[in-house]
Amino acid sequence: SQTIHQWPATLVQPVGSPLSLECTVEGTSNPNLYWYRQAAGRGLQLLFYSVGIGQISSEVPQNLSASRPQDRQFILSSKKLLLSDSGFYLCAWTNLVNVLTFGAGSRLTVL
């Protein structure tokens, strides 16, 4: 069966520090991968999506970037975090009928 792993689960970072969130999917090949962010009490904002290695589409230009170095690995990064980057980050993949399966999420607090 397919599983999705996301880490770290929580992190507290100072303003201006770098960020790296990782997501890996097991049990499937060539998944479509997504990064979403959810601010406190808000809806899901699509950040990036990828259809294959090295192929990244950005929805919200900002100080975040994404990379897909391997087929089932999706990384969200930032060189310098802002206070507004705080939130709940969710990685997801889609199956053949575009149903999203989400990871457990990474809660980021920027101080």
Added chain:
Amino acid sequence: LAKTTQPISMDSYEGQEVNITCSHNNIATNDYITWYQQFPSQGPRFIIQGYKTKVTNEVASLFIPADRKSSTLSLPRVSLSDTAVYYCLVGEIYNQGGKLIFGQGTELSVKP
């Protein structure tokens, strides 16, 4: 991409049937409608998906009228554990890799 509109919040009581409607006036021919449920501090999880008429599974029913400009998620006999945010999402299911954008969702509160 079809934009979706849902009520921001709904209240219900245990044992009642709850119907949450989603409007998607510019739905395309190839678009399907998918509903998700999200609990606090968790990722959304799939509830049901449909194209037209009625779809039913062990959790919910999905009603889609002939013009497909709206859909209704029906939760039979809700319990306290159904308190969550519900999202409808419209998109091509066979358009692999397309952007999947959520609307604002409906926060359902079930009271005893």
